[in-house]
Ligand SMILES: Nc1ncnc2c1ncn2[C@@H]1O[C@H](COP(=O)(O)OP(=O)(O)O)[C@@H](O)[C@H]1O
């Protein structure tokens with residue numbers, strides 16, 4: 538099975554293209570890539586960004602899609618409106634391939650990974666092509682212009698994002714408090730909630746990338762949308778709860794991409810159906 542990630546490179550290896558390929562590999566999916574930008578990054582932060590030209594992004598996408606039987610595509614850091622337009626134009630020609638959009642905006646250290654003027658292109662050009670969108674709470678606030686305080690706000694924001702043309706929205710709860718890290722999946726006619734115990738750690742660099750890459754890999758393997766999302770929740774929970782403890786320890790260390798396979802995916806996710 539083959540998947541494609543369209544994202545930025547993280548020199549620190551915990552997020553971005555590197556997290557995606559490691560996740561694909563662990564799930565026995567062959568990873569192909571189209572790189573939007575290089576970042577000079579480690580567990581302490583993002584020091585610099587160098588984006589590729591729209592023409593070069595197009596070359597990468599054309600090269601991969603012309604040759605490989607890609608079964609699922611994900612996007613991560615897209616950086617600019619120009620790059621989003623290229624992605625939408627090309628991916629729009631492959632409507633049969635499921636598209637997972639992780640609307641990456643800001644790194645854990647606070648650095649911007651998406652230009653402000655690119656948000657509108659994300660909303661109007663890419664979201665209408667999206668099967669599954671996976672915003673964290675701050676990203677959902679930017680996409681909808683809302684301030685999210687409680688569960689009612691989360692649902693209202695998700696329904697607004699569905700209104701932008703997305704088929705399923707996974708509202709991730711990593712940025713909330715509480716005993717559980719709860720994500721809720723919404724679609725036009727319903728929703729379900731997934732809970733795993735919240736792990737007390739600051740080693741959460743790349744959680745969103747890894748989670749969306751795991752969904753993409755499971756879709757490429759032919760799982761249903763619901764099963765792909767639940768299996769990805771197991772992957773990310775095991776990756777967070779089996780720390781690697783690398784880097785100098787002052788920042789956000791990466792999650793453990795080996796953990797799911799080593800534990801045979803042994804993890805309980807509490808699911809409440811609507
Ligand atoms: N401390 C944690 N313990 C358990 N799960 C977590 C924790 N932090 C994040 N997650 C899970 O990791 C996934 C990514 O969520 P989140 O961290 O909100 O995304 P992002 O990296 O985009 O900010 C979600 O499934 C979320 O519930």
Ligand SMILES: Cc1ncc(COP(=O)(O)OP(=O)(O)O)c(N)n1
Nearest residue numbers: 545552553644645742743744745746
């Ligand atoms: C190159 C690159 N892409 C994406 C991110 C953001 O990763 P994410 O998993 O959303 O979260 P943080 O690790 O930043 O919290 C990144 N840092 N670099």
